[in-house]
Amino acid sequence: MKQFYKSKSLLRLSFLFVLLFSVITVVNSCKKDDDDEEFKDHVVQFEVKTTTGGVIKAIVTQVGTSKTDIFDPVGTVWTSGEFFVNSSQAQLNLDAKADLPDADSELVVNLWIDGEIVKTDKKVGAGPMVASIDYSFLEL
Numbered sequence: 119m120k121q122f123y124k125s126k127s128l129l130r131l132s133f134l135f136v137l138l139f140s141v142i143t144v145v146n147s148c149k150k151d152d153d154d155e156e157f158k159d160h161v162v163q164f165e166v167k168t169t170t171g172g173v174i175k176a177i178v179t180q181v182g183t184s185k186t187d188i189f190d191p192v193g194t195v196w197t198s199g200e201f202f203v204n205s206s207q208a209q210l211n212l213d214a215k216a217d218l219p220d221a222d223s224e225l226v227v228n229l230w231i232d233g234e235i236v237k238t239d240k241k242v243g244a245g246p247m248v249a250s251i252d253y254s255f256l257e258l
Contacts, residue, residue: 157204157205157206158204158205159202159203159204159205160202160203160204160205160231160232160255161200161201161202161230161231161232161233162181162200162201162202162203162210162229162230162231163197163198163199163200163201163229163230164177164179164197164198164212164227164228164229164230165195165196165197165198165226165227165228165229165230166191166195166196166197166212166214166216166225166226166227166228166249167194167195167196167224167225167226167227167228168194168195168216168218168223168224168225168226169194169223169224169226170218170219170220170222170223170224171194171219171220171223172194172216172217172218172219172223172224172225173194173216173217174190174191174193174194174196174214174215174216175189175190175215175216175217175246176188176189176190176213176214176215177191177196177212177213177214177215178211178212178213178214179198179211179212180209180210180211180212181203181207181209181210182203182207182208182209205255205256206255207255208254208255208256209252209253209254209255210229210251210252210253210254210255211250211251211252211253212227212229212250212251213227213248213249213250213251214227214248214249214250215246215247215248216246216247216249217245217246217247218241218243218244218245218246218247219244220244221242221243221244222242223242223243223244224240224241224242225240225241225242225247225248225249226238226239226240226241226249227239227240227249227250227251228251229251229253231253236253237251237253238251239251
């Protein structure tokens, strides 16, 4: 009788262990599914502005390893238009050069990601000015 009681307890304990192991396995597999979305697509836009009659001379953009040079764009405001960038591209760069006429003239470059300005560089003064933004999706 005692041996039957011990084997029944052992069977219950084994069943409880298998059940606990199964629950832990399911929970861990669900966590891994959430972590698989490491890289995401983002809506990105570059913007360059000058004030009080400034003239934009050159703009250089770089997304990942793709570089674009723009010389003498028309107007005092230039925008790249919105485009999608996957965060696996890692690096975004924007550089702009402008000739500013007055001491209070400004050259402003903005980086928009998902509808918000995430980085800005502003230069104030007269003469040739250069503003630059570097952004990495891998920064913490």
